[in-house]
Amino acid sequence: GAGVSQTPSNKVTEKGKYVELRCDPISGHTALYWYRQSLGQGPEFLIYFQGTGAADDSGLPNDRFFAVRPEGSVSTLKIQRTERGDSAVYLCASSLGSGATDTQYFGPGTRLTVL
Amino acid sequence: EDKVVQSPLSLVVHEGDTVTLNCSYEVTNFRSLLWYKQEKKAPTFLFMLTSSGIEKKSGRLSSILDKKELFSILNITATQTGDSAVYLCAARAQGAQKLVFGQGTRLTINP
Numbered sequence: 001g002a003g004v005s006q007t008p009s010n011k012v013t014e015k016g017k018y019v020e021l022r023c024d025p026i027s028g029h030t031a032l033y034w035y036r037q038s039l040g041q042g043p044e045f046l047i048y049f050q051g052t053g054a055a056d057d058s059g060l061p062n063d064r065f066f067a068v069r070p071e072g073s074v075s076t077l078k079i080q081r082t083e084r085g086d087s088a089v090y091l092c093a094s095s096l097g098s099g100a101t102d103t104q105y106f107g108p109g110t111r112l113t114v115l
Numbered sequence: 116e117d118k119v120v121q122s123p124l125s126l127v128v129h130e131g132d133t134v135t136l137n138c139s140y141e142v143t144n145f146r147s148l149l150w151y152k153q154e155k156k157a158p159t160f161l162f163m164l165t166s167s168g169i170e171k172k173s174g175r176l177s178s179i180l181d182k183k184e185l186f187s188i189l190n191i192t193a194t195q196t197g198d199s200a201v202y203l204c205a206a207r208a209q210g211a212q213k214l215v216f217g218q219g220t221r222l223t224i225n226p
Contacts, residue, residue: 004157031212042119042203042216043158056212089156098212100146103163108156 002026004107006092012113013082021077021110025094032075033093033104034067035059043091049075050098082114117142119206121217129225132194136220138204139186146209148180148187153201153219161189161202194224 005024013019025032031050035043045059049069057067064082069075079086089111093104118141128134140148147165151158162171164180164187171178175194180187191198201221205214 033212033214035214035216040218042121042205042219043214044216045213048212050212059213091156091158100207100209101163101165103149103160104214105160106151106158111156 004092004094004105006090006107006110008110009108010111010113012115014115015082015084017082017114019079019082019112021079021090021112023075023077023092023094023107025073025075025092026105029094029096029105030072031095031098031102031104032069033095034075034077035091035093037089037091037109039088046077046090055098079112082112084114087112087114117206117208117215119204119215119217121202121204121220123220124218125221125223127223127225128194130194130196132224133190133192134194134222136189136191136202136204136222137186138188138217140204140206140215141185142206142208142215144209144211145182145185145206146211147207149205149207149214150178150187150189151203151205153203154199158203191222196224196226198222199224 034046037043048056089109095102150161167182201219205216
């Protein structure tokens with residue numbers, strides 16, 4: 001079956017602009033995660049959804065970052081007033097459930113470049 | 116703060132060599148450790164380890180966890196150029212959903 005998909009694959013924007021990044025999880029997966037990966041680093045957790053609700057948003061760096069998952073499937077990560085430091089690959093992952101042995105499967109990511 | 120450290124950060128070997136990648140962790144209420152392979156963008160799942168001393172194996176790759184010494188190793192035998200990638204180690208705490216990742220080890224296999 002299809003894996004996690006993310007659009008766009010690349011996004012170039014100017015400092016101060018607003019961007020939206022989309023994630024389509026694996027069908028039937030109830031849990032969805034956003035991570036951010038800077039060059040040469042491992043992914044860093046941003047937010048986790050169980051169904052429609054954000055169960056853990058402790059990784060969001062500040063209030064310019066917001067994410068939604070209104071129908072419990074597709075999720076959108078929204079970044080307001082982008083800054084050059086927001087440039088990174090934004091990875092989305094999903095898992096069947098939230099149990100201790102549920103594996104997170106990652107999408108290909110969106111590479112965001114803020115000029 | 117929970118932390119995962121991988122070593123070496125970079126490794127270059129010849130095809131056919133055996134490599135060992137290291138991952139140490141400091142995680143409150145540790146539950147599991149995961150290994151991923153990242154070739155271009157999407158990390159792909161390799162192993163999940165929850166119990167000490169039990170080796171997980173898939174083809175030429177194997178991994179083991181030591182919960183007393185708080186580390187894991189990933190072994191790759193008879194390496195091939197297709198094994199070239201960044202290998203990521205991540206830890207998860209009991210009751211938590213987020214993965215805490217290390218920096219990754221960039222492995223390059225030369226023909």
